Amino acid sequence: MTTLSERGDLSRAARQFLRTESGSAVMLISAAVIALLWANVPLGYETFWHTQLAVNLGEWSLSLDLRHWVNDGLMVLFFFSVGLEIAREMTLGELRGFRAVAAPAAAAIGGLMIPALVFLAFNAGTTAQNAWGITISTDTAVLLGVLALVGPRCPDQLRVFLLALAIVDDIGAVIAIAIFYTAQVNVLALFVAILLFVALLALRFARFWRTPFYAVIGVVMWVAVLASGVHPSVVGVALGLVVSAYAPRRQDMKRALLVGKTFILDPTPERALAAQAAVTEAVSPNERLQLKIQPWSSYVIVPLFVLANAGVVLDHETLAAAFGSPLTWGIIVGLVLGKPIGVTLGTWLALRTGIGRVPDTLRWGQLFGGAGLSGIGFTVALFVTELALDDELLISEAKIGILTGSVLAALAGWLVFRLAGERGGQCSPSGMPTLPPRPWRPVD
Numbered sequence: 001m002t003t004l005s006e007r008g009d010l011s012r013a014a015r016q017f018l019r020t021e022s023g024s025a026v027m028l029i030s031a032a033v034i035a036l037l038w039a040n041v042p043l044g045y046e047t048f049w050h051t052q053l054a055v056n057l058g059e060w061s062l063s064l065d066l067r068h069w070v071n072d073g074l075m076v077l078f079f080f081s082v083g084l085e086i087a088r089e090m091t092l093g094e095l096r097g098f099r100a101v102a103a104p105a106a107a108a109i110g111g112l113m114i115p116a117l118v119f120l121a122f123n124a125g126t127t128a129q130n131a132w133g134i135t136i137s138t139d140t141a142v143l144l145g146v147l148a149l150v151g152p153r154c155p156d157q158l159r160v161f162l163l164a165l166a167i168v169d170d171i172g173a174v175i176a177i178a179i180f181y182t183a184q185v186n187v188l189a190l191f192v193a194i195l196l197f198v199a200l201l202a203l204r205f206a207r208f209w210r211t212p213f214y215a216v217i218g219v220v221m222w223v224a225v226l227a228s229g230v231h232p233s234v235v236g237v238a239l240g241l242v243v244s245a246y247a248p249r250r251q252d253m254k255r256a257l258l259v260g261k262t263f264i265l266d267p268t269p270e271r272a273l274a275a276q277a278a279v280t281e282a283v284s285p286n287e288r289l290q291l292k293i294q295p296w297s298s299y300v301i302v303p304l305f306v307l308a309n310a311g312v313v314l315d316h317e318t319l320a321a322a323f324g325s326p327l328t329w330g331i332i333v334g335l336v337l338g339k340p341i342g343v344t345l346g347t348w349l350a351l352r353t354g355i356g357r358v359p360d361t362l363r364w365g366q367l368f369g370g371a372g373l374s375g376i377g378f379t380v381a382l383f384v385t386e387l388a389l390d391d392e393l394l395i396s397e398a399k400i401g402i403l404t405g406s407v408l409a410a411l412a413g414w415l416v417f418r419l420a421g422e423r424g425g426q427c428s429p430s431g432m433p434t435l436p437p438r439p440w441r442p443v444d
Contacts, residue, residue, distance in 0.1 A: 028379070039313055077297055082236070092245055098355075109346055110341075111165070128330075130389075133387075137379075182231060204242050246284045
C-alpha cells in the first residue's frame, strides 16, 4: 500500500503546516513587541490581564482572570492542534516507522534533558529550581519562520527533521507540565475526565464522527480537568490524539467521483449536498480539523497568549536584577547552549548506534544550524513560567531570560548557517543517491 508519507518530498498536509507556522512567526514576534511596549508605558498591562471574567450557569460559576482564560482556556485549542499533528504524523507522516522517528526522537530527548540539567546547574537549591521546564521546549512556529529567513537554500529535509523533532519535543513538554506542574489533584474530577475520554475513544472505534458530540464532551472534560488541578493542556492533546487520521481510501474516492458525476448530469441541490459530503468524507477528520483550527491557533490564539504573557518591565532595576540572577542565566545558557548540544548529541547517538536515520541529503552543517535554532523557546517557555513561578520578580527575570535566550539562539543558528550551512558532509553515511518521489495514489 502507498500512503502520503511514502512520497520523497513533503506531504501536502506537512507543507500546509509549515507555511502556516512560518507565517505565524511574524504575528508571534509582533505580539511580543506590543506586549513589551504595553508593559513599559502607564496603560495598565497587568491590571487589564488580571480583570476577572465569570461564567454563571444557575448556581454553578467559573471565574478566572483574562490571562487565565487565555492560558487555561484558549490555549487548549493550541494543544489540540498539537495533538492532531502528532496523530497525523504517527499515522501518515514523519513519525511513522521506528527508524524514521528514532533520530528526531533521540534529538528531542537530548534537547529536553540537557537544557534542564544546565538550568539546574545554575539553580539547584534555589527557590527557582522548579522552573527547569522553561528551557526544555522549542517554539515550532518561530523556529520555522526563522529557518525560512536564515536557513540553507533547500531546507525541506531539514524542516521535516525539525518538525518531527518539535512534535516529540511537544509531547515531552506536555508530559512534564502534566506531571511536574500539577500541585494538587482532585481524584473525583480527574476520574470523571478519564471516563469522558474513554467515551470519546468508544465513539472513535465505533466510527461515529459528529463534531458537536465531540465538542460537548470536550468542553465538559475541560471543566473536569480544570477542577482536578491537572493543567487543561492535556485535554487538548488527548482530544487531538482521538481524532482519526488516514490517507484517502480508494472506495471513498470512487464514491466521490460517482456522486460528482451524478451532480454534473443533474445539478440539483440535493445532489450538490451529497457530492460535498462524499468529497469531505474522503479526507480524514484529522486533516479537516487541522485545516479549520490551525490558522486560528497560529494567527490568533498563540499571538494572544504571547500578548498576555510576554509583557515585562524593562527598567534599569529590573534588568540589573535579571542579569545578576542565576534564574535568568540558567534559562539563557540552557536555551543557547544546552538545547543545541542536546539535539546534536541525541542525533549523533541515534546515527552512531544505527537505530535511526536521517535523509541522505541532510548535512551536518545544516543540522548544527537547526540545532542552534531549536533553542528558540518562546510559547511553552512562557507557559511554564506562569505555572512554575509565583514571585513577580522571578517571573520578570524568567521572561527576560526567555526573550534574551531566544534572540541569541536565533542569531547563533543564523551564524552557523552562514559559516557551515552547505558544508560538513552528509549526516547519513550511506552515500546512496536520493530516489525520485513516487506518484501518489490512494490506499486500497
